[in-house]
Amino acid sequence: MKSTQQLERQLKRRSKAAKLEIWGRLISLTALLLIVAVVVGIIGFVASKGIATFTSNHVNLWDFLSGKNWNPGITDAHGKPEVGALPMIVGSFLITILSAIVATPFAIGTAVFMNEISPNKGAKILQPVTELLVGIPSVVYGFIGLSVVVPTTRALFGGSGFGILSGTCVLFVMILPTVTSMSADALRAVPRYYREASLALGATQWQTIYKVVLRAATPGLMTAVVFGMARAFGEALAVQMVIGNAALMPNSLVSPSSTLTSVLTTGIGNTVMGSLQNNALWSLALVLLLMSLVFNLIIRLIGRKGRLQ
Amino acid sequence: MNSKTQNKVAIGGLYGIAGFVVLILLALLGFILVSGVPQLSWHFLTAPGKAFLKGGGVGVQLFNSFYLLILAMLISFPIALGAAIYLYEYAKDNWLTTTIRTAIEILSSLPSVVVGLFGFLFFVVKLHLGFSILSGAFALTFFNLPLLTRSIEDSLRTISDVQREGGLALGLSRWETVSRVILPAAVPSILTGVILSAGRVFGEAAALIYTAGQSAPALNFADWNPFNISSPLNPMRPAETLAVHIWKINSEGIMPDAKAISSGSSAVLVIAILLFNFAARYLGKRLYKRLTSA
Numbered sequence: 001m002k003s004t005q006q007l008e009r010q011l012k013r014r015s016k017a018a019k020l021e022i023w024g025r026l027i028s029l030t031a032l033l034l035i036v037a038v039v040v041g042i043i044g045f046v047a048s049k050g051i052a053t054f055t056s057n058h059v060n061l062w063d064f065l066s067g068k069n070w071n072p073g074i075t076d077a078h079g080k081p082e083v084g085a086l087p088m089i090v091g092s093f094l095i096t097i098l099s100a101i102v103a104t105p106f107a108i109g110t111a112v113f114m115n116e117i118s119p120n121k122g123a124k125i126l127q128p129v130t131e132l133l134v135g136i137p138s139v140v141y142g143f144i145g146l147s148v149v150v151p152t153t154r155a156l157f158g159g160s161g162f163g164i165l166s167g168t169c170v171l172f173v174m175i176l177p178t179v180t181s182m183s184a185d186a187l188r189a190v191p192r193y194y195r196e197a198s199l200a201l202g203a204t205q206w207q208t209i210y211k212v213v214l215r216a217a218t219p220g221l222m223t224a225v226v227f228g229m230a231r232a233f234g235e236a237l238a239v240q241m242v243i244g245n246a247a248l249m250p251n252s253l254v255s256p257s258s259t260l261t262s263v264l265t266t267g268i269g270n271t272v273m274g275s276l277q278n279n280a281l282w283s284l285a286l287v288l289l290l291m292s293l294v295f296n297l298i299i300r301l302i303g304r305k306g307r308l309q
Numbered sequence: 310m311n312s313k314t315q316n317k318v319a320i321g322g323l324y325g326i327a328g329f330v331v332l333i334l335l336a337l338l339g340f341i342l343v344s345g346v347p348q349l350s351w352h353f354l355t356a357p358g359k360a361f362l363k364g365g366g367v368g369v370q371l372f373n374s375f376y377l378l379i380l381a382m383l384i385s386f387p388i389a390l391g392a393a394i395y396l397y398e399y400a401k402d403n404w405l406t407t408t409i410r411t412a413i414e415i416l417s418s419l420p421s422v423v424v425g426l427f428g429f430l431f432f433v434v435k436l437h438l439g440f441s442i443l444s445g446a447f448a449l450t451f452f453n454l455p456l457l458t459r460s461i462e463d464s465l466r467t468i469s470d471v472q473r474e475g476g477l478a479l480g481l482s483r484w485e486t487v488s489r490v491i492l493p494a495a496v497p498s499i500l501t502g503v504i505l506s507a508g509r510v511f512g513e514a515a516a517l518i519y520t521a522g523q524s525a526p527a528l529n530f531a532d533w534n535p536f537n538i539s540s541p542l543n544p545m546r547p548a549e550t551l552a553v554h555i556w557k558i559n560s561e562g563i564m565p566d567a568k569a570i571s572s573g574s575s576a577v578l579v580i581a582i583l584l585f586n587f588a589a590r591y592l593g594k595r596l597y598k599r600l601t602s603a
Contacts, residue, residue: 143559
């Protein structure tokens, strides 16, 4: 009787392989959940710090978003602190949109060249060079901006040379390789027979590119551009080094101004945790975070629309 | 204009654009190397920095960069590997998996300055780690995790399902199949991904300014006890990396040769990243040849 029970237990016991399986599964799941926890943690922490300006310092949200004076240490005539973030928000958007406008034709042109006109030269020269440039650190771009772009702007347009224009130039070169390689991927995904059908109908190469390939690749190209914009919006150091860091409404492209990221990099270290000055900076970080979520959402929507077509 | 001339003009324009882009990129690389390489010397690469005088080096910063890179990789690789294995080998295709993938995508699209600020808030202030190598390594881990996870998952995807079926048909459990069959086959492309992400981590600065700090205290390279404050291995000391150094001396540096030092440091960074790139390609190909019969 006892021996059959023992036998039964022995037979029903988990094998070594089964135990290993459970362990492996558990460990890999833990790793995955850890990443999710990090994402939730980052968003939670930044959000809780960011809304403190509005909940504990009682700053009006609308005043924050539309005010033009950024001087958190000082109170204005009505006794309210001057925490108008509009100059930085405008600066960030301006620099992002301008650099995307400049970079898009070059990036898509290069991608078309790599993929449609001269695949040979594309694979041999352009591809490795763009891949390499994607990896160049942003501080190096900032340093080049500081030593080449800023003096050039100064010589051409006067003033200090720091400002939106210099920032745009630096960001243009920074996002160019990213947008180019993503656009090339989008073009590569267009089936070969689209081109063959178009050429067989007697269309020239340019007509094929313009009317067939680019149209078919539009969602992918848009994703590439939005991705470049997200990168430009979140770039901190390279921009901070060339924009001049004056929290003023940009009244020209060559006057010193600032972006959300540039104010954050220069300011966070110089303020006391928990003070209004510090909380206002965290609110800027929250705006930055929300914008990156919005860019993410746009990319998703484009992707979904592209799949439906 | 008939369509043939239009074709010629347009194609000519595209040649022009591609040529211009190559020109920009070559000018960029040329500028970095031409202005930077002459600054490089054994002294520059090994000597400690000087705050007010000429002739300082970047020895400490260079060491810090590598030390942080290794620590960040040691922390992030196992997590990314586990997450990628679960996502690709175990996870069912349902809403939960989609949500998790979205979360990872969000993490990868967060600006690195936000990741750095979170690291500052959580590790430096809340956990009282201070400006330290450890805080920096965690911030870099967060920065690196989504990219590395995705690249490892892509590597797993390249292994054909025949291999998985073969393992399961032999009576191996799923985990055994993954660890004995799939991972060895994926090693070359995983390694390529790891080296490429190492290049990105090496040049990252925005996530480090408020986590690993902006100062590089002198190190005693004869002291390898990690608990001594001047030991290079001490994980609790503040550590300015090469990338942070370039930013720092350009925004508030007061040494007379800041420009020369930044050119030299930029060249070191770019050359290091070139080497990472070449190593990734070369090792990937070589390992692939050795591990498979192809």
